[in-house]
Amino acid sequence: xxxxxxxxxxxxxxxxxxxxxxxxxxxxxxxxxxxxxxxxxxxxxxxxxxxxxxxxxxxxxxxxxxxxxxxxxxxxxxxxx
Numbered sequence: 001x002x003x004x005x006x007x008x009x010x011x012x013x014x015x016x017x018x019x020x021x022x023x024x025x026x027x028x029x030x031x032x033x034x035x036x037x038x039x040x041x042x043x044x045x046x047x048x049x050x051x052x053x054x055x056x057x058x059x060x061x062x063x064x065x066x067x068x069x070x071x072x073x074x075x076x077x078x079x080x081x
Contacts, residue, residue: 018026034042 030039
């Protein structure tokens with residue numbers, strides 16, 4: 001049985017095509033700027049914001065639905081007149 005090895009080293013690709021060294025540098029900069037105690041709070045806040053954004057994209061709130069319904073009713077009234 002023969003095992004074929006790649007001729008070039010395989011690098012793991014992280015987020016947006018960045019490798020592990022780039023992500024490590026960004027992590028170190030984040031710790032220096034925000035501090036180790038603030039990072040979990042910051043991560044939680046970003047997670048909640050992304051979750052809320054995703055929910056609003058999937059299920060628009062009733063305020064936006066009623067506003068779009070009112071505007072479409074106004075357009076229909078203008079067309080009828």
